[in-house]
Amino acid sequence: MKDAAELIHAFKVHDGHVEHPYRISMFDENVTCSHCRQVKGLSSPVVKPNVGKELSNPFSTGSGGARFEANIQATFVTLMLSRGYAPCLPSWPIVEIKLQGAVAGYATDDLIVFVKNPATNERRRLLGQVKNSIQITRKNKIFAEVIQAAWDDFNNEDVFTKGKDVIALITGPLSATDSDGVTQLLEQARHTRDADEFFTQLSRAKFCSDVVRSKLDAFKEQLTAANGGNDVDDNDLYEFLRNFHLLGYDLARKAGVVSSLLQSHISQFNRNIADKIWYQILNEVQDFNQYAGTITVETLSEDLVAHFKEPDVTYIPISFTEEQANVDTGVAASPAATNWNHHAAASKLALAMLIGSWSESNQADLEVISQIVGEEYGDWVPDLRETLQIHDSPIGYKNGIWGFKDRVKSWEDLGGRLFDDHLDGFQSIALRVLGMDDPAFELPGEQRYAAAIYEKLIPHSNNLRQGLADGLALIGSRQQSLTNCSAGKPDSIAAISIRKLFENSDWVRWGSLNSLLPTLSEAHPDEFLSAVEEAISASPSPFEKLFEQEDTGIFGRNYISGLLWALEGIAWDEGYLSRASVVLADLASHDPGGNWANRPENSLSDIFLPWMPHTLASLEKRQAALRTISAEQPAVAWKVLQSLLPGQHTSTSGTYRPVWRKTVPEGWKEGVTREEYWVQSRFCAELLVEQADFDVTKLAALAENYDHLPAPASQQFTDKLMSARCLSLPEQDRLPIWGKLRKLVAHHRRFPDAPWSLGNESLSLLEAIADKLSPGTPSLLHRRLFSDPDAYLYEGEGDWEEEQERLFQVRKTAVEEILEKEGFEQALFFAGQVKSPHRVGEVLADFERQEFDSNLLPGLLNQADQKTWSFVAAYAWRRRHTGGWQWFDDLDKSGWQSKEIANLLCALPFEKSAWDRAAKLLGQYEWEYWKNTSANTYQTDDDTEYALAKLLEHERPSAVINGLSRDIFRKRKINPELACDALLALVKTEEQSRRTDSYHILKIIRALQKSGTTDPEKLFHVEWAYVPLLAQQEECAPVTLEKKLASEPGFFCELIQLIYRAKGAENEGEPSEQHRKMATNAYRLLSSWSVVPGTQVNGEFDPETFVEWLTTMEEIVKASGHYDVASIQLGNVLVNSPNDPDGLWIHAVIAAEMNHRDRSSLRDGYRTGIRNSRGVHAIDPEGKPEKALAKTYRERADMVENAGFHRLATTLREVAASYDQDAARIISNEGWPG
Structure with missing residues (x-):
């Protein structure tokens, strides 16, 4: 919504009223709500209201719809219990399912499914509306209810986060038209880059069918109704479709696919009584439904949850499988395990194990290996390669990457072969490699994702860096395996390495080591904590700069997460809990906040979670740590303690656990007793009250x-x-x-x-x-009436319109008290203090006092403050509704400035009555109205051509475009000359990129192309101006330009000469901006051109015309020095050649012309066109599509060769070979990544 003022409605449910954020323009006379029309002084609604839906209690009827809804809800409960995933959301665990969400403010309310990222604690929602039977059409009332509710939630930030949460219509069987059409439409939205690309592709026949387009029209019409009769902006429509999903369930059929899958989910845990468990789930769901309850694993009955307990797995003893296995079975025993500590290559394996991993294709890695092992890599590695042939080799190799299969076991087996000098050499190399700052930080944040392109990469591979960090962690945490090293040597190596690595470190060092910090912290937790404490205490702290690096872009990164995981890992140890917690709290005090879920406060919340603490510390130690945080960082502690209150943090994905240190005992089970949970919860609550x-x-x-x-x-x-x-x-x-x-x-x-x-x-x-x-002061007492959502202000369970009327009267009484006790000036001040000043303006207008008119008008009409404008505009709108235009005429405007009159008219409906008064009252200052009016033509049924011409006269082509688009939507004829002038004026202004939706532009150009009265010359210029937009269109392609290209070789050559220099010509210097734009347009037009020369108006191909066109073109470009580039460009287009009448897959005339001895450039362009025609595609790890394409083009090559076109056949075989190479590369990249 762009209007400053809004009305918020409510919808009726059986058990009360809740906020329904259906927003309609305060400046729209087509208000459909009877209450609002009454408040505004309007007659009965001209359109049947569509402001929500009647929600039915599933137990009020025995309908199939209710049963279907309960089955759907039970389906999601089954997925939650069986560790399945919710559709349309990331593959995160389901942690909560809310039924009948109206009580919590949701409009799409049959069920709300919450999932949570185990790694980051980020939560997302699926808002589900369940309809057993529905038709996705423009007029279907049930679909209208669904869209109304979905649109309300989509625009309500309290219940829906765009781009993260999803809205789903969950249905039973649908018609093929609805199912296929809607699914294709929604998937098209989700797989396009932006609204422009989406509407572009929908307009092209090759991307979608008329069925899909009809479903788009259905959504558009229903969304317009849901938006109070106002057109939904194309960007908003696109985003809505991206977030909307259609899910079909065949639960009505016992043998259906969904029923079978549900039984399979349950049978994983208990195959004997799967059907009984399903009915138990269904019964519990119905119990929760009656109370609009929220389902979590904790709120379900214990016996139901017990059915989904993970089974304990017992494995056959190893001794049973050795040596004698062949006695009973007759099958040969597996080869005996190799004693690697006594193997000939043991010493080399020990050094390799110390290093961990490296890339053989990275020269910097090989130099490091040589320095550590003390010999040339080529002399050292052959023995390792020999060990790869042994069945239980501890080391692996693939795609040039070396790595150990079980490094801990190898450490235990081979640690005795490492001596002090080995550790000293390793330390020196590790400090040099890990101490190398990442050059990517020399780039701006938005360019770091492309560090490889800018050649800003650390020289060593990630494999080597991770391997060295792991080596330090092993040295510090598993010293007992280093039996031949001096006492205390491993601990000294680990401590000194961490100390030196972070000594006087800046933010770049911490950012460069971000991913390795959890590992490095295990090398020596004491030294690591000291390093972090020192960095936090520095002025300025490097972490302040590190937090600033957080980027929310598509390739954005967070450089603090590694540090948080490191501290989480350290906090598992009771001895480090208080210290690590204080460090996290100190970090949180530096945290400016951001969009990433990895935040110090979240780490603290998870560590101290009362029902599942992520530390081995005792209850007493946890409480002591919380008190310490409260003393040292009270602001941070306040937020953390709030998150630890009962019901505030009901799910967790856990925290980072140490990998190398044996901090968490094997077999340790997480969780606490009920008594311990409540002791800790009460402690946190009392500490909060104390701290407050x-x-x-x-x-x-x-x-x-x-x-x-x-x-x-x-x-x-x-x-x-x-x-x-x-x-x-x-x-x-x-x-x-x-x-x-x-x-x-x-x-x-x-x-x-x-x-x-x-x-x-x-x-x-x-x-x-x-x-x-x-x-006691009324202006304070009544502030909440104009700030809180309506849902919190309703009383009782009456009709929602009655509630709205009652609330309006309550508000009116409140304003009246402010006026009586504090005066009019205080009422104005009051309007500036509340969140909804337009409500104050509307109520004041309802008093219909002329003194209010003079007090407010024109004084407040010049205020730039948005709240003041919202207030006074709502007041004026309401007064005009009550008194009609006569109220405006009766105002004494004799002393008003022209700007004040114009501003008042801008606050009133955009209609002929306003236009006439602007002309009459403003005279030469009429521009003040036309420059600033909202120009919302949906507010009038008057002919808009006069107004649109005025807007264009006052340099507002964007408003004209929007108005023309609305006229087309209303099936009105538009003035082609006005439309062309507006489109051409638009490209000369900044408005195009800021305010005008490309969909409106395309709609107008399409109308101009279909009109028989459009000036062809103007249309040519319009299409040329909008080539960037039209180049990817089919339904609204630049048809005038394409016809000219296909019929006039001279025009094609002009474009070629605009883009390319002549062969052998000298550089004429930097082109002008105008020439650059023309060349860009020409390139875009030629890149999208697909009409083969010789194609007639009726679509038929004329071979003679094609040859004539080709001959003329070649004469021109040979003379100008552009033959090769022109031929390559034409070759790209010839990919669209029609079939030959005699059955050959390509027209024989086109094949013959391409096969000509002197036309190798044309064939080169054809080869490029084939490769480009594939477009964006998914990668099959087995390379099947590439193999199929290679086969196709080999077959085509044989066909054209048999037809006598051997040169063209050679080109096609080159294409086939390139697809063979693609397939081989894809296959080779699969498997062990190293």
């Missing part, structure tokens, strides 16, 4: 989370609120606490039967406290 003291911001936060405070913290909190110190606070300071209490109580009162709702006793206590804290 009498800070009003913190007390307000606790008030908001009161329903998460267990006793005795809840009692301590209410006692604090009732204390004389709190009650004596100034009312302005008490306001946030009071507001949060009122909001909490209203929410719980609204849903008294919900399982999460507080009891009447608790709510009565909170109401009593709120009454004592409430401000």
Whole structure:
């Protein structure tokens, strides 16, 4: 929505009213809500309202739809229990399923499925609307309900995050037209780069069918209705389709695929009673449905969850499989295990094991290996290669990468062959290699993803760097295997290495080692923590700069995650918990925040999670650590403690665990007892109340989370609120606490039967406290009425329109009290303090007092502040609705400036009555209206040609384009001359890239191409101006230009000469900007051109015309020195050659011309065109598509050779060979990555 003011509606559900963020323009006379029309003084709705849907309780009927809905919900519960994944979302565990989400503010409410990233704790949602039967058409009422709800949620940031969450329509069997058409449409949206590409491809027959386009029209019409009758911007439409999914389930059929898959999921855990478990799931889902409940693994019955317990696996003892295996079976025993410590290559293997991994194709790696082993790599490596032939070789090799299969075992087997001098040499090399800063940091952040292109790479391979870091970790953590090293030597090597590596380190060093930090921290945790503490204490701290490097772009990176994982790993050890936690808290104090989930605060929350702590520390130690954080970093501790309250952090993906150190015992089981959980939860809550003291911001936060405070913290909190110190606070300071209490109580009162709702006793206590804290000043007392969402202000369970009317009257009474007790000026100040100033303006207008007109107008019409404009525009709009244009005419405007009159007209509907008054009242200053009006032609049924011409006259071609597009949508005829002038004017302004949707431009150009009255010369210039947009179109291709290319070889040659210098010509210097733009246009046009010369208007191919065109073209370009480039360009187009009438796959005349001895450049272009015609494609690891293409072109080569075109056949065999090479390369890249 672009209008400043909005109305927020509600929709009706059986158990109450909740916020329904359906936004409609306050400046739209086509309001469909009867309540709003009444408020605005309008007559009954001209359009049947479509502001939501009646939600039915699944148990109010015995319908198949209700049963289908319950089955769908049970399906997702089954996926959650069986560790399956939700469709349309990342493959993360399902952690929560909300049923009947209307009570939580969702419009798409049958189920909301939450998944969580185990690595980052990021959560995403699937908002599901379940319809057993539906038709995806323009007029289908059920589809209208679905789209209305989906559009509401899509635009509600509280319930939906665009680009991350998804909305799904979940259906039973659909018609093939609906299923295929909608699926193709939605997938097309998800697989295009942006809206321009999406609409471009939809307009091309090769990318989609008329069925798909008809489904797009259905979505557009339904979304327009959902948007209050206003056109949805193409970018918003595109984003909506990308986030919308259609899921078909055949649960009605017992033998259906989905039913079979569900049974398979359950049977993994209990195959004997899979059907009984399914019905148990279904019954529990129905129980939750009755109470609009939320399902997690913890809220399901224990016996149901027990069915999905991971089975304990017992393996046959190794001794049973050795030596005597052939006695009973007659099968030869496996070869005996090799004793690698006594193998001839043991010493070399020990050194290789110390190094870990390296790339044989990296010369810098080989130099390092030579230095460590003390001999030339070529002399040292042959013995290792010999070991690869032994069946249980500990080392592996593939694609040039060496690595150990089980490095810990090799360390234990071969550690005794390492001596002090080996460790000294290794340390020296490791410090040099790991101490090398990444040159990518010399580039700007947005270019680092292309570091290889800019040749900004660390010389050594990632394999070697990781191998050396692992080696340090092994030296520091598994010293007992180094039996021939001096006592204390390994510990000294590890400690000194970490100390030197981070000594006086800057942000580049920490960023360069980001991915290796978890490993390096295991080498020596004490030294690592000291290094981090020193860096944090530095001024400025390198971590401040490191946080700044976080990038949210498509190739963005986070350079702090490695440090967080390292500290998480250290925190598992009880001895390091407090120290590591304080370091994390110190880091959090430097964290500016960002979009990445890896944040120090999140790490702390996971470490101290009461129901699943990620540390081996005792309860006493965990509490001591939390108190330490609270003392040293109270602001960080406040946020962490809030996240540890009951119900606040109900799922976790865990934290990083040490890999090399044996910190976590083998077989250790995570989790705590119920008693320990509540002891820790109460501790966190009491610490929060203690830390809050009498800070009003913190007390307000606790008030908001009161329903998460267990006793005795809840009692301590209410006692604090009732204390004389709190009650004596100034009312302005008490306001946030009071507001949060009122909001909490209203929410719980609204849903008294919900399982999460507080009891009447608790709510009565909170109401009593709120009454004592409430401000006495009306402008403070009533602020929440104009700031909180409507859902929190509704009372009872009446009709939503009645609730809206009641709320309007409550607001009117509030404003009236402010006026009576504090005066008109305070009412204006009040409007600037609330979140919805337009509501204040609308209410003030309802008093219909002329003195208000004079107090507000024209004084506030010149204010640039958005809140002031929202307020005064809503006031003026409402007053005109109440009194018609007569109200405007009766205003005494004798002393007004022209700008003030223009601004008032801009706040009113864009219609003929406004245009006439602008002309009459503004005279020579009429431009002040036309330069600033919203120009929303949907607000009028008047003929818009006059207005659009005025807008163009005042240099607003973008507004004209939008208006013309709306006229086309309304099936109105447009003026071709005006349209051409607007399109040509648009390319000369900055508006095109900022305000005008390409879809509108394409729609107008298409209309001009179809019109019989469009000036051909102007249309030629329009198409040339919009070549960048039209070049990828078919339905709206640059047909005028393409016809000219296919029929006039001279035009083709002009374009070639614009793009390329003549052969042998000297460089004439830097081209002008105008020449550069023309050359770019020419290149784009030729790149998209696909009409073979000789193709007639009716689509038939005329061989004689083709030969004539080719002959003329060659004469021109030979004379100009452009023969080769022109031939190559034409060869690209000839890929689109028609079949020959006699059955050959290519027209014989075109094949003969390409086969000519002197036309090798034409064949080169043809070869390039074949390769380019494949476009973007997925990679099959087996190279099957490439093999198939190679086969096709070999067959085609044989066919044209048999027809007498051997040179063309040679070109085709070269194409086939290139696809063979592609297949071989793809296959070779699969497998062990090293």
